[in-house]
Amino acid sequence: MTSTSARPRLAAGQTTDKDIASFLAHTEPVDALAQDGYLAGHDGRAIAQQLRRPGLVRALTFSVCHSARPDTDRFYQDDEEEAAQWRRRRTQTIRDHCAVCPVRAACAELALRDEDVHGVRGGLPEEKLALRLATDADRLGKARAADDRVERLRSVRLDAEREVHRVALMHTGGSVPAAKRAENNDEVRTAVQERDAAKKAHRTENGWTVAA
Structure with missing residues (x-):
């Protein structure tokens, strides 16, 4: 807390x-x-x-x-x-x-x-x-819909996190050409941005306003 x-x-x-x-x-x-x-x-x-x-x-x-x-x-x-x-x-x-x-x-x-x-x-x-x-049928229907949105956003967030790891491991080692390494770094930065956006969307839909 x-x-x-x-x-x-x-x-x-x-x-x-x-x-x-x-x-x-x-x-x-x-x-x-x-x-x-x-x-x-x-x-x-x-x-x-x-x-x-x-x-x-x-x-x-x-x-x-x-x-x-x-x-x-x-x-x-x-x-x-x-x-x-x-x-x-x-x-x-x-x-x-x-x-x-x-x-x-x-x-x-x-x-x-x-x-x-x-x-x-x-x-x-x-x-x-x-x-x-x-x-409470109307309220419960809205609550279930919100639960479904949270679950979908959670899945998107997990996929984005896996993508960061996948891209980061694509080109490793000292034999990788500098140009390819720079390209890979750009891909990693893009994947990280997408992951962070997915994480923020998931947290917002959950209503989390402090670190969980």
């Missing part, structure tokens, strides 16, 4: 909950958001909605399900178990595991992005996940 003095600040007038959530999502590392409790509860929901899919996946490494490995079968109804008894048991399981999970908002958001409404995700049972999937 950057020092306090170097960290970007909210612009004047950016005081809405969405502004603050976007600022935190785009300036704080996901690990810090998870460890500091910013991805749980109502506020965590707003921040999780601003994260791209790789960040949500990363956040789940801090989940109770990842660290404590609880029996997730407890979220599902047993054969011949009465519905009322199962719902009580499921509610207690949510209290025991999801309510204390530091990234439950990220867990729910990732499930919605993936349209996974089976079982319990982020403390939300199937019926609540399905309802939120319907009511």
Whole structure:
């Protein structure tokens, strides 16, 4: 994490909950958001909605399900178990595991992005996940499109990085003529510029405004 003095600040007038959530999502590392409790509860929901899919996946490494490995079968109804008894048991399981999970908002958001409404995700049972999937359909569609753009730009960035290495290794050694070496140097500079542009585009689409 950057020092306090170097960290970007909210612009004047950016005081809405969405502004603050976007600022935190785009300036704080996901690990810090998870460890500091910013991805749980109502506020965590707003921040999780601003994260791209790789960040949500990363956040789940801090989940109770990842660290404590609880029996997730407890979220599902047993054969011949009465519905009322199962719902009580499921509610207690949510209290025991999801309510204390530091990234439950990220867990729910990732499930919605993936349209996974089976079982319990982020403390939300199937019926609540399905309802939120319907009511947030427009937002989720835009979020998925943004996730796709980030993945495409990541692929472009990786290709550009490989191209730098390929061009740099084309003409090496003392026997290479000076003219060919100069030409190769120009090609390397061009490849580096394209790589840097691809890296900047990828970071911008991710919303990264500080070094990651």
